[in-house]
Amino acid sequence: xxxxxxxxxxxxxxxxxxxxxxxxxxxxxxxxxxxxxxxxxxxxxxxxxxxxxxxxxxxxxxxxxxxxxxxxxxxxxxxxxxxxxxxxxxxxxxxxxxxxxxxxxxxxxxxxxxxxxxxxxxxxxxxxxxxxxxxxxxxxxxxxxxxxxxxxxxxxxxxxxxxxxxxxxxxxxxxxxxxxxxxxxxxxxxxxxxxxxxxxxxxxxxxxxxxxxxxxxxxxxxxxxxxxxxxxxxxxxxxxxxxxxxxxxxxxxxxxxxxxxxxxxxxxxxxxxxxxxxxxxxxxxxxxxxxxxxxxxxxxxxxxxxxxxxxxxxxxxxxxxxxxxxxxxxxxxxxxxxxxxxxxxxxxxxxxxxxxxxxxxxxxxxxxxxxxxxxxxxxxxxxxxxxxxxxxxxxxxxxxxxxxxxxxxxxxxxxxxxxxxxxxxxxxxxxxxxxxxxxxxxxxxxxxxxxxxxxxxxxxxxxxxxxxxxxxxxxxxxxxxxxxxxxxxxxxxxxxxxxxxxxxxxxxxxxxxxxxxxxxxxxxxxxxxxxxxxxxxxxxxxxxxxxxxxxxxxxxxxxxxxxxxxxxxxxxxxxxxxxxxxxxxxxxxxxxxxxxxxxxxxxxxxxxxxxxxxxxxxxxxxxxxxxxxxxxxxxxxxxxxxxxxxxxxxxxxxxxxxxxxxxxxxxxxxxxxxxxxxxxxxxxxxxxxxxxxxxxxxxxxxxxxxxxxxxxxxxxxxxxxxxxxxxxxxxxxxxxxxxxxxxxxxxxxxxxxxxxxxxxxxxxxxxxxxxxxxxxxxxxxxxxxxxxxxxxxxxxxxxxxxxxxxxxxxxxxxxxxxxxxxxxxxxxxxxxxxx
Ligand SMILES: [Zn+2]
Numbered sequence: 001x002x003x004x005x006x007x008x009x010x011x012x013x014x015x016x017x018x019x020x021x022x023x024x025x026x027x028x029x030x031x032x033x034x035x036x037x038x039x040x041x042x043x044x045x046x047x048x049x050x051x052x053x054x055x056x057x058x059x060x061x062x063x064x065x066x067x068x069x070x071x072x073x074x075x076x077x078x079x080x081x082x083x084x085x086x087x088x089x090x091x092x093x094x095x096x097x098x099x100x101x102x103x104x105x106x107x108x109x110x111x112x113x114x115x116x117x118x119x120x121x122x123x124x125x126x127x128x129x130x131x132x133x134x135x136x137x138x139x140x141x142x143x144x145x146x147x148x149x150x151x152x153x154x155x156x157x158x159x160x161x162x163x164x165x166x167x168x169x170x171x172x173x174x175x176x177x178x179x180x181x182x183x184x185x186x187x188x189x190x191x192x193x194x195x196x197x198x199x200x201x202x203x204x205x206x207x208x209x210x211x212x213x214x215x216x217x218x219x220x221x222x223x224x225x226x227x228x229x230x231x232x233x234x235x236x237x238x239x240x241x242x243x244x245x246x247x248x249x250x251x252x253x254x255x256x257x258x259x260x261x262x263x264x265x266x267x268x269x270x271x272x273x274x275x276x277x278x279x280x281x282x283x284x285x286x287x288x289x290x291x292x293x294x295x296x297x298x299x300x301x302x303x304x305x306x307x308x309x310x311x312x313x314x315x316x317x318x319x320x321x322x323x324x325x326x327x328x329x330x331x332x333x334x335x336x337x338x339x340x341x342x343x344x345x346x347x348x349x350x351x352x353x354x355x356x357x358x359x360x361x362x363x364x365x366x367x368x369x370x371x372x373x374x375x376x377x378x379x380x381x382x383x384x385x386x387x388x389x390x391x392x393x394x395x396x397x398x399x400x401x402x403x404x405x406x407x408x409x410x411x412x413x414x415x416x417x418x419x420x421x422x423x424x425x426x427x428x429x430x431x432x433x434x435x436x437x438x439x440x441x442x443x444x445x446x447x448x449x450x451x452x453x454x455x456x457x458x459x460x461x462x463x464x465x466x467x468x469x470x471x472x473x474x475x476x477x478x479x480x481x482x483x484x485x486x487x488x489x490x491x492x493x494x495x496x497x498x499x500x501x502x503x504x505x506x507x508x509x510x511x512x513x514x515x516x517x518x519x520x521x522x523x524x525x526x527x528x529x530x531x532x533x534x535x536x537x538x539x540x541x542x543x544x545x546x547x548x549x550x551x552x553x554x555x556x557x558x559x560x561x562x563x564x565x566x567x568x569x570x571x572x573x574x575x576x577x578x579x580x581x582x583x584x585x586x587x588x589x590x591x592x593x594x595x596x597x598x599x600x601x602x603x604x605x606x607x608x609x610x611x612x613x614x615x616x617x618x619x620x621x622x623x624x625x626x627x628x629x630x631x632x633x634x635x636x637x638x639x640x641x642x643x644x645x646x647x648x649x650x651x652x653x654x655x656x657x658x659x660x661x662x663x664x665x666x667x668x669x670x671x672x673x674x675x676x677x678x679x680x681x682x683x684x685x686x687x688x689x690x691x692x693x694x695x696x697x698x699x700x701x702x703x704x705x706x707x708x709x710x711x712x713x714x715x716x717x718x719x720x721x722x723x724x725x726x727x728x729x730x731x732x733x734x735x736x737x738x739x740x741x742x743x744x745x746x747x748x749x750x751x752x753x754x755x756x757x758x759x760x761x762x763x764x765x766x767x768x769x770x771x772x773x774x775x776x777x778x779x780x781x782x783x784x785x786x787x788x789x790x791x792x793x794x795x796x797x798x799x800x801x802x803x804x805x806x807x808x809x810x811x812x813x814x815x816x817x818x819x820x821x822x823x824x825x826x827x828x829x830x831x832x833x834x835x
Pocket of ligand 1: 121124207236237238
């Protein structure tokens with residue numbers, strides 16, 4: 001035969017006989033049977049890279065990002081050769097169905113898109129192993145079932161959302177396991193050390209971060225998600241190893257926006273999963289425990305974005321190792337766990353493919369309904385606040401979610417004032433408006449509505465997150481659709497002019513705290529004003545930063561560059577003589593010493609609480625932080641440390657006599673403690689000055705009536721009895737003493753996320769900067785018995801202690817780093833208090 005013809009036939013075969021190609025199974029590629037040991041992340045990456053090289057006609061692989069520790073984040077696409085060739089057209093058509101792309105109408109006669117996400121919790125390890133098997137069976141030319149489904153289905157696989165967490169667990173496990181896995185739950189391989197592999201590098205739970213996108217992994221992934229907008233999304237997890245498998249339909253509460261179709265199709269998939277589990281004799285449960293309410297999960301976020309979002313949970317997790325004897329005497333192996341996850345993946349794909357027409361039509365209807373009718377009672381959310389830095393923080397979050405915003409055209413409107421809690425008239429002109437008449441309208445409703453309707457209070461997470469409270473932005477919820485124009489950003493700060501004497505900087509948002517941190521890092525000398533003052537007819541608020549030319553002569557260019565970067569509002573001045581208020585030479589003008597800050601971390605601390613502070617300092621405030629282990633605390637010299645932050649935790653050195661005395665001496669000599677949540681509680685029990693509020697409890701006991709028939713309750717009510725004593729995370733309004741430096745930059749109120757019912761007495765020797773009065777809950781659920789307790793006490797306090805000071809935050813001011821409005825107060829605690 002002619003050589004050219006041979007060559008032609010050879011290439012023709014590569015193009016047309018793609019399904020005849022073969023691919024190694026994970027077992028063959030890895031050199032060990034899947035499930036016999038844990039696979040480190042790089043080998044999972046290698047398998048996906050190998051697979052795409054082996055079968056490029058039916059698979060594509062993108063690296064969409066990188067983790068904090070430099071591991072790649074991957075998204076694989078599996079489709080027929082025809083669909084893969086026009087993958088981007090399929091994606092664009094899908095976006096047209098949502099209304100996110102408006103160049104032409106979308107067509108529902110297109111493949112359904114199913115996205116499978118694995119291993120968001122790093123130590124729920126079986127799922128990434130299952131992702132390899134799932135990929136293999138989708139590609140395997142001999143698997144006719146998957147070939148059939150792929151005719152009308154495009155599958156997206158993220159093999160590992162959280163590689164840093166996974167490898168933290170896997171590397172540890174592989175280093176402690178013996179020649180053979182030991183199924184005895186007491187052996188060390190079942191005792192994962194602090195902080196565990198569930199979370200990412202900064203110990204964030206990535207399955208709480210979807211909407212907030214505070215983390216690098218989420219930001220990068222959500223960019224992809226919002227470019228694809230799948231019809232079905234599955235988030236793979238593991239739970240306690242004694243639990244049978246959990247799959248959809250989910251538990252109550254469902255957020256009211258979950259559509260009937262979304263509820264129905266969860267059942268369709270659940271029943272199909274059950275069919276396979278039944279045939280294998282496997283145990284499972286549905287409709288319990290995992291609810292659909294909080295918007296930052298891998299099931300709710302897709303649901304609020306029009307998809308069928310589901311959580312699947314295998315029994316396992318870090319305590320199961322790769323084999324464990326469970327309570328009923330059976331041995332649960334990694335192999336079993338992989339088989340179960342693989343089965344629900346296949347079952348989901350089967351159902352998606354079989355119901356493709358309906359899925360596409362209902363998906364399209366979801367967005368048509370948003371576009372035509374808006375979502376919910378309130379159609380528009382109007383941000384009237386004028387603080388551009390705070391608005392920018394909100395805009396960053398909206399942008400990350402593809403939420404559109406505009407400017408209001410009308411002048412007068414009526415709506416619910418988030419801060420007063422009342423219906424009021426207001427001027428809306430040029431305000432930022434977020435409407436529910438848009439592709440992310442459902443998510444807008446869920447994120448902005450003042451109160452979310454809760455049909456059942458036994459939820460898994462916080463129950464309130466309304467954005468105006470989170471960002472501290474004056475806003476209104478309006479029932480009408482408001483006329484809008486394209487959004488125009490307000491003028492940003494002008495260039496910093498020359499000065500003969502110095503500069504004043506308004507201090508009203510976290511952005512200015514970042515600016516202050518940058519100035520201190522650059523060695524620029526900064527003061528702040530303790531009281532309001534007037535200069536050139538202009539009022540400057542307490543907290544205003546003062547940067548004098550004298551002493552900063554060589555750093556003025558750096559100052560100007562930082563001012564631009566942080567959008568700081570700078571006024572050049574030519575005198576230190578104030579028209580009213582204190583001159584800059586006054587003792588009421590405080591020089592800010594650059595504090596050396598240490599964060600207590602390690603065993604004993606809540607990893608998430610310590611992690612969010614670590615993240616805040618490194619990634620947001622950009623200010624040096626020394627992490628010290630709680631276990632090492634008593635052996636360390638605190639001489640060179642100015643501030644010790646105690647995140648939520650339980651500290652031995654706060655209860656042991658000797659280290660406690662040493663710590664008190666350190667504070668008396670000028671040290672500063674910033675205590676948060678349970679650390680506050682521990683200090684309140686440790687004779688520092690703050691006291692737990694007990695009077696109500698004692699009063700309750702005295703007034704307690706004799707047991708009556710009302711106390712006889714049916715056993716089946718037990719869950720609801722328990723709930724009366726819980727608070728899952730609700731928003732409370734605090735009265736703020738904003739004359740104290742801790743609250744500079746705030747109005748005289750602040751919205752806090754309360755997660756427990758601990759109350760503290762008013763400080764007699766100290767400053768009650770944030771207090772809870774009566775009836776101050778503004779949103780979210782608090783059990784009936786808890787509700788009565790949360791009143792008339794201090795939530796945020798400052799105590800002077802010898803030369804030093806203590807700042808108490810009984811709630812977390814920077815919760816999951818999305819509680820934006822508390823970040824300034826935490827910064828004030830570091831930079832202002834005690835100066
Ligand atoms: Zn999980």
